[in-house]
Amino acid sequence: MEGTTLAPIAQCPDCKRLNEVLSRVGDRWSVLIVASLSQYGVLRFNELKRNLGISQRMLSLTLRELERDGLVSRTYHPTIPPKVEYALTPLGESFREPVKALAMWGLENLETIDAARATYDAAAEKLPKSA
Amino acid sequence: MEGTTLAPIAQCPDCKRLNEVLSRVGDRWSVLIVASLSQYGVLRFNELKRNLGISQRMLSLTLRELERDGLVSRTYHPTIPPKVEYALTPLGESFREPVKALAMWGLENLETIDAARATYDAAAEKLPKSA
DNA sequence: AAAGGGTGGTATATTTTTGATACCGACGAT
DNA sequence: ATCGTCGGTATCAAAAATATACCACCCTTT
16 A cells, blocks of 8 residues: 555655765764774774674675775785775765764763663653553 | 684774764664754654654654653643654754764765765676676 | 544564674685 | 684574554544
């Protein structure tokens, strides 16, 4: 049943745009990788892996996406232990600002959020639907 | 084999913190809901649903999380068609800024990203691993 | 009065995403 | 000669997102 009264999704263009943006670079690993490269400048595959605690698969996938989207550059050195270096492109550098804004907000408000959670959970404790 | 040289995850405290932040409010729907409430002020459940094109389940879940984290307030009006209104709390309001920064960056760079993608994909076309 | 619609959800099933694991070739160290 | 490192890929299981159906409630329409 697709023909219901449902509106044609995303009335506000801004939401639609934002949705697109977030679909591209809005996942945790992308942001984390950019933040990491932002801090250390140039990192190799396994350095990122160790630094972030990400699985090889997700790192590989996410790096390729970031490279595809032009935020990260990949430099392959055909030395004998092969060496691949990742760094931010200018576009990636420009992404540092919003990420920083997000991080700042988070750092400032993590405790507030934790407190709100505790309050909410405590209140929920008193209303068990059963038992 | 856990005892390898693997570092104990998240060497840089900033990444760890950022990770926490993103675990809380870093998913697409949370950001989108905040953005939507930010634009319209107060919205009801089904208004949000229609506006965002989100499934009921995800909307319900995400709203509850946002409420739990203190970013969104939920007001239940026991009228006869039950009416539930959602709005941003002061904390939620403060989250508008980083979201706005993100949205701005996205709007400014979506085309650049698309172009980078096109270039990348075109280059990849020429190196088919098989066939 | 019976049928259908809108309200804010929940329960269940299906699909998509993520993550863990094993493996690869090439080489250096033990 | 076996092990480990490098940067991945292939495979499979677990988790999350989504779609769908359904609920009680009442109102409107027929």
